[in-house]
Amino acid sequence: MAPVKVFGPAMSTNVARVLVCLEEVGADYDVVSMDFQAKEHKSPEHLARNPFGQIPAFQDGDVVLFESRAICKYVLRKYKSAEADLLREGDLKDAAVVDVWTEVEAHTYHPAISPIVYECFINPTFRGIPTNEKVVEEALEKLKKVLDVYEARLADREYLAGDFFSFADVNHFPYTFAFMATPHASLFDSYPNVKAWWERLMARPSMSKLGANIAAAIKA
Amino acid sequence: MAPVKVFGPAMSTNVARVLVCLEEVGADYDVVSMDFQAKEHKSPEHLARNPFGQIPAFQDGDVVLFESRAICKYVLRKYKSAEADLLREGDLKDAAVVDVWTEVEAHTYHPAISPIVYECFINPTFRGIPTNEKVVEEALEKLKKVLDVYEARLADREYLAGDFFSFADVNHFPYTFAFMATPHASLFDSYPNVKAWWERLMARPSMSKLGANIAAAIKA
Incomplete structure (x- = not known):
């Protein structure tokens, strides 16, 4: 399975929110850095991921998401296990x-x-x-x-x-x-x-x- | 089943967020008005519901919640049906x-x-x-x-x-x-x-x- 992609510098607070969830569930991921100086976050490619031109954005095959808290929930649901059930949606x-x-x-x-x-x-x-x-x-x-x-x-x-x-x-x-x-x-x-x-x-x-x-x- | 209770004036924006969810799922509910002039929202009874002393708060038997968006999700999960599945957590x-x-x-x-x-x-x-x-x-x-x-x-x-x-x-x-x-x-x-x-x-x-x-x- 190809690793999921997180767009945005890893040190950004809202990107870190997503990364910590990926680490918690042990998912395989790549961080795709964006060149803010070159306004890459306002490029058509990135606006297709996040129409507000912000980071993070996230890609898992044909699932493309933005908003860090929403991405986290997707990650926590997808990789949920007995050891890592951080949303507890079963209860x-x-x-x-x-x-x-x-x-x-x-x-x-x-x-x-x-x-x-x-x-x-x-x-x-x-x-x-x-x-x-x-x-x-x-x-x-x-x-x-x-x-x-x-x-x-x-x-x-x-x-x-x-x-x-x-x-x-x-x-x-x-x-x-x-x-x-x-x-x-x-x-x-x-x-x-x-x-x-x-x-x-x-x-x-x-x-x-x-x-x-x-x-x-x-x-x- | 006793109706669930929503604490706070029904016309408040954040209370209305909860009420519209209750209406959408057809739940039976009572709105318990609070006397803001008398600082009822800062009373020990209300602080036990919401330690920040704000509205809305919500009670369903022994489940006591605050934060309107969290209450909404509880309501939408509890009363989910084929006609009213507003969170789509099955997909x-x-x-x-x-x-x-x-x-x-x-x-x-x-x-x-x-x-x-x-x-x-x-x-x-x-x-x-x-x-x-x-x-x-x-x-x-x-x-x-x-x-x-x-x-x-x-x-x-x-x-x-x-x-x-x-x-x-x-x-x-x-x-x-x-x-x-x-x-x-x-x-x-x-x-x-x-x-x-x-x-x-x-x-x-x-x-x-x-x-x-x-x-x-x-x-x-």
């Missing part, structure tokens, strides 16, 4: 709790953490744009309130959806990993349950491998 | 395309249309806050680019995921319905395929019923 209640905390990431966690990642890491490192400290301060206040809820949630369970690792956890990898490269990483020290959860995730082969790859790509 | 490819356009709503359509709904409808009508025309103008420019893609997408298919009605379409109901109450509703006239799609949706008993209920609640 109505488990699947619902996975969905709830997956949506919390998208609509509550991500809007709080991503401005810090952009302002303190992506903008100064790759774009030559200085950090806007006012934006960072506001986002930190928002993030603290979110982490208060996560801290309570993780007080009596190992993972967000319960005592099983799921897509809800995986989905937090890209931006939390990038946040740890900002000067605000130590914020997590004030949330011991959240910190232990994050260390539990980073101990997984999928995330430690991708984390190392991203760190190496940034240095290069 | 790997169909499910993926439904997911892609569901995520497009969340991450591309919603960020473009919702500022217009807030600035031109929710703020002036319910909060006594005047419209910020600069925010509206920027959002309109963004929305036009999104609608260009939708117009092409809907050129040769009746619904976003293909020739079948799905959750990807339903998910667009609340904010598009509210947008139609703004002075910018006529924007859709420039996108005939999108307009025909929207009329197709509004002709469904679920959406015409909820639309009428919301309109009546606003007048009251």
